[in-house]
Amino acid sequence: MDLLITNARPMGAEPADILIRDGRIAAIGPDLAAPGVAVEDAGGRIAIPGLVDAHTHLDKSLLGWPWYVNAVGPRLIDKIDNERAVKKAYGLDPHLQSMRQVLQSMAFGTTLIRSHVDVDTEQGLAAIEGVMRTRQALAGQVEIQIVAFPQSGQMPRPGTAELLDEALAMGADLIGGIDPCAMEKDPKGHLDTVFALSQKHGKPIDIHLHEPGELGAFSMEMIFERTRALGMSSRVAVSHAFCLGFGDWQRTQGLIDTCAELDIPILTTAPASRDVPMVLRVTGAGVRMGAGNDGFRDTWGPYGDGDMLERAMFVGMRNNLRRDDELAVAMDICTTMGARAIDVADHALTVGGRGDLVLVEGETVAEAISIRKPRKLVVATGRVTARDGATLTAVP
Amino acid sequence: MDLLITNARPMGAEPADILIRDGRIAAIGPDLAAPGVAVEDAGGRIAIPGLVDAHTHLDKSLLGWPWYVNAVGPRLIDKIDNERAVKKAYGLDPHLQSMRQVLQSMAFGTTLIRSHVDVDTEQGLAAIEGVMRTRQALAGQVEIQIVAFPQSGQMPRPGTAELLDEALAMGADLIGGIDPCAMEKDPKGHLDTVFALSQKHGKPIDIHLHEPGELGAFSMEMIFERTRALGMSSRVAVSHAFCLGFGDWQRTQGLIDTCAELDIPILTTAPASRDVPMVLRVTGAGVRMGAGNDGFRDTWGPYGDGDMLERAMFVGMRNNLRRDDELAVAMDICTTMGARAIDVADHALTVGGRGDLVLVEGETVAEAISIRKPRKLVVATGRVTARDGATLTAVP
Numbered sequence: 001m002d003l004l005i006t007n008a009r010p011m012g013a014e015p016a017d018i019l020i021r022d023g024r025i026a027a028i029g030p031d032l033a034a035p036g037v038a039v040e041d042a043g044g045r046i047a048i049p050g051l052v053d054a055h056t057h058l059d060k061s062l063l064g065w066p067w068y069v070n071a072v073g074p075r076l077i078d079k080i081d082n083e084r085a086v087k088k089a090y091g092l093d094p095h096l097q098s099m100r101q102v103l104q105s106m107a108f109g110t111t112l113i114r115s116h117v118d119v120d121t122e123q124g125l126a127a128i129e130g131v132m133r134t135r136q137a138l139a140g141q142v143e144i145q146i147v148a149f150p151q152s153g154q155m156p157r158p159g160t161a162e163l164l165d166e167a168l169a170m171g172a173d174l175i176g177g178i179d180p181c182a183m184e185k186d187p188k189g190h191l192d193t194v195f196a197l198s199q200k201h202g203k204p205i206d207i208h209l210h211e212p213g214e215l216g217a218f219s220m221e222m223i224f225e226r227t228r229a230l231g232m233s234s235r236v237a238v239s240h241a242f243c244l245g246f247g248d249w250q251r252t253q254g255l256i257d258t259c260a261e262l263d264i265p266i267l268t269t270a271p272a273s274r275d276v277p278m279v280l281r282v283t284g285a286g287v288r289m290g291a292g293n294d295g296f297r298d299t300w301g302p303y304g305d306g307d308m309l310e311r312a313m314f315v316g317m318r319n320n321l322r323r324d325d326e327l328a329v330a331m332d333i334c335t336t337m338g339a340r341a342i343d344v345a346d347h348a349l350t351v352g353g354r355g356d357l358v359l360v361e362g363e364t365v366a367e368a369i370s371i372r373k374p375r376k377l378v379v380a381t382g383r384v385t386a387r388d389g390a391t392l393t394a395v396p
Numbered sequence: 397m398d399l400l401i402t403n404a405r406p407m408g409a410e411p412a413d414i415l416i417r418d419g420r421i422a423a424i425g426p427d428l429a430a431p432g433v434a435v436e437d438a439g440g441r442i443a444i445p446g447l448v449d450a451h452t453h454l455d456k457s458l459l460g461w462p463w464y465v466n467a468v469g470p471r472l473i474d475k476i477d478n479e480r481a482v483k484k485a486y487g488l489d490p491h492l493q494s495m496r497q498v499l500q501s502m503a504f505g506t507t508l509i510r511s512h513v514d515v516d517t518e519q520g521l522a523a524i525e526g527v528m529r530t531r532q533a534l535a536g537q538v539e540i541q542i543v544a545f546p547q548s549g550q551m552p553r554p555g556t557a558e559l560l561d562e563a564l565a566m567g568a569d570l571i572g573g574i575d576p577c578a579m580e581k582d583p584k585g586h587l588d589t590v591f592a593l594s595q596k597h598g599k600p601i602d603i604h605l606h607e608p609g610e611l612g613a614f615s616m617e618m619i620f621e622r623t624r625a626l627g628m629s630s631r632v633a634v635s636h637a638f639c640l641g642f643g644d645w646q647r648t649q650g651l652i653d654t655c656a657e658l659d660i661p662i663l664t665t666a667p668a669s670r671d672v673p674m675v676l677r678v679t680g681a682g683v684r685m686g687a688g689n690d691g692f693r694d695t696w697g698p699y700g701d702g703d704m705l706e707r708a709m710f711v712g713m714r715n716n717l718r719r720d721d722e723l724a725v726a727m728d729i730c731t732t733m734g735a736r737a738i739d740v741a742d743h744a745l746t747v748g749g750r751g752d753l754v755l756v757e758g759e760t761v762a763e764a765i766s767i768r769k770p771r772k773l774v775v776a777t778g779r780v781t782a783r784d785g786a787t788l789t790a791v792p
Contacts, residue, residue: 066759067758271716272666274716317668317710322468323467324467366698
């Protein structure tokens with residue numbers, strides 16, 4: 001939990017030493033001395049805070065399996081039904097798969113993860129249990145938030161609400177939800193269930209909202225209504241929120257302003273093929289934003305490997321961020337602001353900040369995102385967890 | 397020019413040997429024998445045709461220079477004016493810079509490049525001369541098509557047309573053009589000049605068309621009009637063509653159908669932040685498509701490194717291609733169809749095809765795009781040009 005990093009460039013600034021004590025940054029400055037504390041020479045590399053994957057699915061990855069030849073149909077429900085079938089056919093172990101994904105992400109410098117984890121009437125709580133074991137196994141190396149997530153739908157599948165209730169009692173940190181109209185076909189029923197479970201367990205909400213345009217705006221307004229009525233400002237997050245990228249400027253601005261008013265953070269994966277919340281616009285309105293890799297190496301699609309520096313690049317590309325000062329925003333969303341967006345404070349290279357950092361290659365933060373070389377060193381709460389692109393803990 | 401590749405999997409199919417004689421594929425099959433011919437063991441890797449970068453700018457890269465801190469304004473003209481100023485301030489050598497870019501691209505497996513090269517009244521023909529020297533220096537290792545390109549505008553800068561005329565006489569292969577309305581502010585004047593130069597030199601056309609929506613549709617129709625009137629079917633290409641990604645389905649379909657009728661290929665970079673031609677729609681209508689990296693490591697933006705496998709991924713992500721059979725289309729656009737789109741036939745792993753190939757890692761073509769590991773071997777017309785991600789020719 002104590003570590004001295006010498007000759008690092010915090011966020012690309014002038015070289016400095018960084019002293020971590022008891023898992024927190026105790027000092028940043030030239031020529032720090034800390035007798036008896038382990039030392040790592042950063043060699044002039046840039047130090048950034050630990051990367052934050054604010055939206056992923058740790059129970060879906062097929063890492064370690066042969067390439068999955070994707071021949072899945074075009075609808076959301078095709079992908080969901082196919083995934084349940086594949087999980088069963090493979091006999092997928094959520095603990096093993098989530099270990100593999102988390103360790104791969106850690107090797108890329110991720111120290112903080114919010115994962116949605118499927119709860120459904122076929123597999124019950126097996127995925128929640130598996131990811132909880134992974135969280136336990138890697139405690140101190142990475143911090144994992146678990147969202148109990150009704151991927152297959154809650155209203156259409158009786159028994160799901162009870163399982164979600166159990167998941168929260170067992171230790172899931174948040175209650176999830178999914179497209180109240182498009183998936184659930186009962187926005188009132190679904191949102192009332194989700195908010196009731198949140199209230200019962202005193203745990204916050206993170207809702208998947210893929211619905212585009214007016215449909216998404218409608219669902220968003222139903223979320224606003226409940227957030228306001230229940231006094232749940234700062235307790236409700238929305239993932240994807242494609243409707244905030246809708247073309248009607250004025251309509252969209254109203255939604256964004258209400259997210260700011262109710263302190264509803266937006267978590268994006270910045271997909272290239274969809275309308276998405278524009279990060280400069282949304283953060284400019286005062287809304288917290290985080291980014292995530294979503295699932296990868298799974299039955300949903302062929303892209304991604306868990307690298308949040310790559311996600312910062314995708315955020316930059318989707319938002320047409322070209323200037324170095326714009327890429328700094330993408331980096332913020334994947335580190336400090338991303339942590340705030342999932343309710344983790346002080347995740348920054350400042351005195352008192354969490355002792356998580358990554359040494360990356362490049363002259364500037366923008367170049368680090370551009371070239372994405374293997375990470376020299378990853379530190380979580382003062383403990384070295386990965387070197388030269390590989391974790392110290394072996395991948396099972 | 398003669399080479400035997402053993403134990404390769406052409407496009408991911410069953411293992412076979414591939415014999416190249418006189419720069420062309422002479423045979424594909426099991427246990428080929430070719431006494432006296434050099435042998436390379438593919439070790440069961442996938443063989444794909446040489447990658448085709450159908451739209452790039454070899455004279456713009458800052459490879460080899462320190463990271464360029466981008467603080468450029470938001471308009472197209474800001475980027476163009478800034479670039480001319482930077483080129484002058486750095487004293488950039490178009491030959492050296494294009495050598496660096498081409499060799500980096502070759503290391504990633506590119507064997508065929510169409511490059512737009514700036515012609516303007518400040519630098520005259522220096523960039524054309526520089527890239528022509530590069531083409532000469534790397535002859536036999538990579539094929540380079542040069543488009544004489546009025547990046548800074550032709551109508552607003554008197555003397556540019558004469559320079560373009562000279563560039564074509566000197567050896568540029570195609571005449572370029574740029575946004576007839578938005579940049580040139582005189583669509584009739586600009587397109588008449590471009591088509592007249594094409595007719596005078598008997599060389600084809602490749603026009604940059606960034607104009608979105610109805611403006612781009614208008615310019616596109618002026619291009620159609622001249623293509624038809626001059627009997628120039630198959631002689632005119634359009635790069636970017638954002639207007640083909642316009643939301644008005646019927647209007648856009650008319651434009652796509654006319655591209656098919658006049659055999660106008662579309663060259664895309666699949667940017668995540670713009671409306672773009674959808675590849676399944678456009679190729680489904682019978683239009684040839686190619687893809688390119690555009691400039692990279694330049695004053696325009698921070699993304700990209702010349703890897704056309706990465707571009708295949710970007711094409712896939714922008715177009716929401718998830719299935720393996722859909723990613724095969726992205727690969728086709730970056731290899732065989734991409735070559736056809738820039739008027740190079742027989743660029744395929746078939747008997748009689750050009751002897752260009754790349755050995756890539758992965759179980760399937762889709763996985764090769766997903767993981768993008770360093771290329772084991774790159775072959776251009778039967779000659780090994782790169783191994784394990786590095787060219788045999790040193791980078792200056």
